Amino acid sequence: MGATSGKKVGIVGLGGLGHMGVKFAHAFGCHTVVFTTSPGKTEDAKRLGADEVVISRNADEMARHAKSFDFILNTVAASHDLDAFTSLLRTDATMCLVGAPSTPHPSPGVWNLIMRRCSIAGSAIGGLPETQEMLQFCAEHRIVSDVEVIPIQGINEAYERMLRGDVRYRFVIDMASLAD
Amino acid sequence: MAKTASYAAQTATSPLAPFSIERRDPTPHDVQIEILFCGVCHSDLHTARGEWPGVVFPVVPGHEIVGRVIRVGSEVDRFKPGDLAAVGCPGRFVQAVHVV
Numbered sequence: 001m002g003a004t005s006g007k008k009v010g011i012v013g014l015g016g017l018g019h020m021g022v023k024f025a026h027a028f029g030c031h032t033v034v035f036t037t038s039p040g041k042t043e044d045a046k047r048l049g050a051d052e053v054v055i056s057r058n059a060d061e062m063a064r065h066a067k068s069f070d071f072i073l074n075t076v077a078a079s080h081d082l083d084a085f086t087s088l089l090r091t092d093a094t095m096c097l098v099g100a101p102s103t104p105h106p107s108p109g110v111w112n113l114i115m116r117r118c119s120i121a122g123s124a125i126g127g128l129p130e131t132q133e134m135l136q137f138c139a140e141h142r143i144v145s146d147v148e149v150i151p152i153q154g155i156n157e158a159y160e161r162m163l164r165g166d167v168r169y170r171f172v173i174d175m176a177s178l179a180d
Numbered sequence: 181m182a183k184t185a186s187y188a189a190q191t192a193t194s195p196l197a198p199f200s201i202e203r204r205d206p207t208p209h210d211v212q213i214e215i216l217f218c219g220v221c222h223s224d225l226h227t228a229r230g231e232w233p234g235v236v237f238p239v240v241p242g243h244e245i246v247g248r249v250i251r252v253g254s255e256v257d258r259f260k261p262g263d264l265a266a267v268g269c270p271g272r273f274v275q276a277v278h279v280v
Contacts (some may be wrong), residue, residue, distance in 0.1 A: 016221065029215045091196070100223060102231040128268050135266070147219075152187055156195040159225050171220035178185050 002071035002093060005029030010065075010072035012085060014041045014048075017075035019146060019169040024047045025073075027141045033065065035085070038165065047134070048146075056084065067116065069093055079103045082120065087110040094119040104141055145170050151177030181205060188238040192230030201240060208253035213265050219244030243267070 003009050009030040011021040018034070025032040026049030034045040035056040042053045054061045065088050072085055077099035085095055086108060097120065112118055126134065138144065146169045150158055158171045181202045188199035206212045224241035226232050245267040249259050259265060 016219070062184075100226065102226055107217060125268075131266070131268055145219075149217075150220075155220070158220055159196075159228070162220065162222060162225060172244075173218045173220065175215045175218060175247075178187075 003028055003030055007031070007070040007107040008033065008068055010035055010069050010085070010088065011050075011075065012072060013075040013077075013099065014038070014045055015165070016074060016145075016167070016170040018073075019048055020143075021073045022050050023136075025049070025145045027142050027143060027157075029138070030071075033069075044168065055167060062088070063157075067091075067109045071083070072096070074096065075099045077101055081106060083112060086118055086120065089116060089118040091116040092118070094121050096123050098123055145172075147172045149174050151180065153177060153180070181190040182231060186240045188240045189228040190238045192228075192235070192237070196228060196241075199240065206251065206253055208255040210253045211249055211256055211259045211265060212251040213247035213267070215245055215251050217246050218242045235257075 003025055005028060007030050009025045010033045011018050011025060012035040014022070014034055014036045022032055022034055022045065032050050033052045033054060034041075034050040035054050036042075036045065037055065037057055039055055054065060056062060062084060067088065067090050069088050069090060070093050072089060072093070072095040074082075074085060074097045075097055076100045079101045082095070082105050089095060089112065093116070093117070108120060113120070125131070148167060148170070149172050152173050152175065155173065158167070161167055162171070184201050184203050185274060186199050186201050187196040188201070189196050220242070221244055227235055227239055230237070231273070247265060249261050249263040249265050251261060253260050255269045
């Protein structure tokens with residue numbers, strides 16, 4: 001998909017999926033750029049392995065990256081303007097959507113896609129061979145998720161915090177708490 | 181059938197609360213695990229709140245599962261009790277990978 005050593009890769013959204021995307025892209029040797037709407041996440045993004053951080057609400061910052069990406073992984077689970085990112089793809093590049101908003105994204109403009117043969121793609125979760133390969137890669141490169149462990153009794157509060165973007169970066173339920 | 185403790189949403193507007201579900205007996209091809217940890221995905225939230233089609237209530241969300249194998253069926257040769265295992269997604273049928 002273009003996320004190989006030396007390529008310029010964008011990660012949109014620094015949440016549960018995005019923070020892992022940064023770690024993988026960094027480990028692949030990509031020039032890794034994080035797009036976030038939260039300026040407060042800039043330092044964290046760099047700690048996770050980002051080479052650059054772009055505040056996606058800043059049009060000037062976005063314009064500086066026009067037509068320059070080999071691949072963009074879009075992890076945002078809320079409806080948003082895809083054109084802001086397809087305009088950053090270079091010829092033959094792909095933006096892959098892995099966030100699942102409950103209301104559709106606005107229909108993307110086709111001009112960016114036509115003129116540079118760009119693609120908008122989607123992906124869910126790999127099958128067992130890909131998952132095993134991924135875990136092996138993580139073990140070899142010491143890649144782990146940044147998690148906040150909670151008891152299951154805290155799940156409803158965790159959902160509310162997820163909706164506010166208040167998690168760094170994945171809640172994990174300690175199932176031993178189910179016996180409490 | 182085995183009774184299993186869980187947290188479930190009874191409707192799209194009710195919070196998750198303790199619930200008991202019945203799991204079918206493991207088949208010769210199944211790996212039975214004790215679930216140790218479960219990640220919380222935004223898809224769980226969409227499911228619990230009925231925000232996409234096909235949700236049947238009550239529902240027990242959660243698919244990012246890792247656990248320890250406690251029993252394997254007679255046809256299973258890649259796992260043994262005591263192994264760490266993660267569940268592939270979707271996991272209606274047991275699809276396990278080794279955690280390394």
